[in-house]
Amino acid sequence: MLKILLCGFAQETNTFSAFNTSLQDFKNSHYSKKLNLQAPNYYEAPLVAMYQLAQQEQWEIIESLCTYTDPQGKILQHDYETIRDNILNDIEKEQPDIVFFHLHGAMMAEAYDDCEGDILKRTRDALSCDALIAALFDPHTHLTEQMVTYCDIPIWMKEYPHTDAIDRTNELFHIIKNCLANKVKPVISVYDCNMINMYPTSIEPMLSYLSAVKTLEKEDATILSTSIIHGFPFADSADLGTKILVITNNQKIKGDAVAQKLGKELQNIALGQPLITLLSLDDTLSNIKQQSRLTKPIVIADFSDNPGGGAYADATFILDAIIENRMKHCAFACFYDKKTVLAATKAGINTSFTVAIGGKGSDFSGKPILLNVQVKNICNDLIVRFADGDFSYGKSVCLHHEALDLDIIVCSQRTQTYNTECFTKMGVDIKSRYILVVKSSEHFRASFKMISDNIYQVQTPGLLNFDYATRKYRELQRRVVPINAE
Ligand SMILES: [Zn+2]
Structure with missing residues (x-):
């Protein structure tokens, strides 16, 4: 019987906030190893959706920690390590075949500028190499090389407002199943748009852009998933900025081309008009x-x-x-x-x-x-x-x-x-x-x-x-164009 471990650890870190985030902040918001299957909160919801899908497959389900708190400054180092190690201990002990994370993507702690990359790398170190690591992220992510290297199937919510967590979880589950059946081999391509902006998707022009992205995904079976990673402008991260991530079925060259095409289209849209007034x-x-x-x-x-x-x-x-x-x-x-x-x-x-x-x-x-x-x-x-x-x-x-x-x-x-x-x-x-x-x-x-x-x-x-141009991004070394709202 296959074993899946479910866990969530999320915060969007605003490094310009004067207030650090503590373990107590997480405990005050949500901190539990028991999912509320009947009335899940926002961060539990994808884990509960995955729980139900796994149940249908008769997989063994291990509930590890699910915790989140509202955006604030960097997490205190010891507190971050305590939460992380709580999850890692479960992973090490249980040795699941699949780990499903609900993460944010812009979580930063003292001494850890890439919390998600750190968690994913340590998860890989704790598991045998054929176990699958899958994760759902928020599009306000600082995409790092560690995340891409140590997560087999990373998928980002497409909508802002983020109303599509369950749709994306269903897609992720579908890819997991095809991976387990050896029907697909996910290979990741990334394109860096080198820009900072915010992208509301329920209004134009992003509405039409996203609709075209979804059509492309549907019509081309070699493209397993596409993610438009908006970036989170209110944090000083070396990896800040908008990026496109495409997962293909073992078609790296094609994936690179698709990511570049979608990225260039987005650059044209964002440079041509303000996306938020x-x-x-x-x-x-x-x-x-x-x-x-x-x-x-x-x-x-x-x-x-x-x-x-x-x-x-x-x-x-x-x-x-x-x-x-x-x-x-x-x-x-x-x-x-x-x-x-x-x-x-x-x-x-x-x-x-x-x-x-x-x-x-x-x-x-x-x-x-x-x-x-x-x-x-x-x-x-x-x-x-x-x-x-x-x-x-x-x-x-x-x-x-x-x-x-x-x-x-x-x-x-x-x-x-x-x-x-x-x-x-x-x-x-x-x-x-x-x-x-x-x-x-x-x-x-x-x-x-x-x-x-x-x-x-x-x-x-x-x-x-919204004045990105005057914000002090000390860690950001790449050339990234801040695009202001009107
Ligand atoms: Zn977000």
Whole structure:
């Protein structure tokens, strides 16, 4: 009977964040050797999908550690090694025929700039040479030579927002099965696009580009998989940048040509037009004020304070401007502010109190905003769906400011605003809101485009500002072109 070991270890590391990541951060987010098969979270979901596929094949299934935490600075060296070795010990002891990882691809620790490459190399060292190592990654990866060398079947999610983890896991499983039956021999080709950018795939021009990539994959049986690796611009890595990875059935020359062709097409697209349009806050608000009120809410994405990219999620620049402009019927999600959650919980539901919201966490947070608010709702653990898994926001409160009819969702776990459920589950009637402000760069779009035709992505002085050209990339030695948003 074949044996498969399932494990996940993921964080997107923002090396420009002032806060290191600890073992406790992982434990506070998710840290378990038992998969939740009924209601998996986002990082468990592909492992659960692989579990079910393996079950159908009657493989023996070993559950090793699955852990993740939200983006922040580098992981403390000892803490990284502790988590890594926990997984490696299971691999060494169990000697599986297949190891399936859910990794990120942009995880960095003190003394380890390529955590995933390190984990994959040590996994290979711990296994016999005919065992298969397969991994699913996030496209915001720094692709390294170690990853390509020590992973037999690496596949990246194609969509941004990342809604396709299960589709990609199914593809990966299919390749694993064909490998085991000796029907295919995966060979990897890589093309370096030498550029830094972000690539939202649910809007043009990436929508059409990706559709053509998928068609190519479907029509040519020698191409087992293609991955568009976006890169993660908010980290100082020697391997930063956009790359194309193609897996063929033992056709290296063809794979190289396909990777180059797709890479050059992407270069042409990205050099020809901005892929993301970020407006200033002033321009956004004056634009909105010139329009008559729409039937559907307007969405403003606080791009620069997105905790999904490592920001603190308590910046108050937009809240301050909305109050300053006396704009009514707005709602905000999700501020990360444990002190405010605690104060609201102590005050109790329906109680009015004065609190300083946000502006506490980092140099990029702005100033705290003093407001008299009523506690409209308290939720012991706000759980919100994204793609095929759940995210937790911890104890969360909905605060209401009467004069401006303003709702503010404040949470005790630092999590990106993925879904309209961040409002609705806290009792906010989103249809009655003029403007919804969300702390997210792009992942919000999959859900919020269903309820809004008017979405603005706004650049504030947050950690995730888009000015790549002035960011200090000390480790980056390759010539890489930063392509700015408009
Ligand atoms: Zn990502």
